[in-house]
Amino acid sequence: MRAYSNWQWHLDKVFVKINGEMHYLWRAVDHECEVLESYVTKRRDRKAALKFLRKSMKRHGKPVVIVTDKLRSYGAAMRVVGNAGRQETGRWLNNRAENSRLPFRRRERAMLRFRQMRCLQKFAAIHSSIPNHFNLVRHLYSRDNFKLNRSAALNEWRQLCSV
Secondary structure: OOOOOOOEEEEEEEEEEEEEEEEEEEEEEEOOOEEEEEEEOOOHHHHHHHHHHHHHHHHHOOOOOEEEEHHHHHHHHHHHHHHHHHHHOOOOOHHHHHHOOOHHHHHHHHHOOOOOOOHHHEEEHHHHHHHHHHHHOOHHOOOHHHHHHHHHHHHHHHHHHHH
């Protein structure tokens, strides 16, 4: 598992239908578009937001800034956790989290939807870790360093798959 810098998180929820019922996939994305945590619930209230926040903070530590949309459940959960001063909401501030769910939607269509909540949770947890492994920020590296990092990621992936 890679060490994350925790200075800024983007929180978002995705509406997903499972057998005709609406469910919510809560997601935390860091400033480098890497998915930190995914959590599936049936409700979109303070209790669900609080459980998601506590779960992700326990695993990754507290961020300096949390960017959310204007859902009131986030603010209520932040007050309970004690991060109300760290929350930022704005019209286009959360686009990083909004755009990072597009590969998830493509895969969902290819799988012809989900049948169970547990299946969605497993898929979201596994699927988010694979692109994180290969998502190298190209504009921050020279071409030679990018190729070295990409080959190291591929070698590590081959070792994981061969075990």
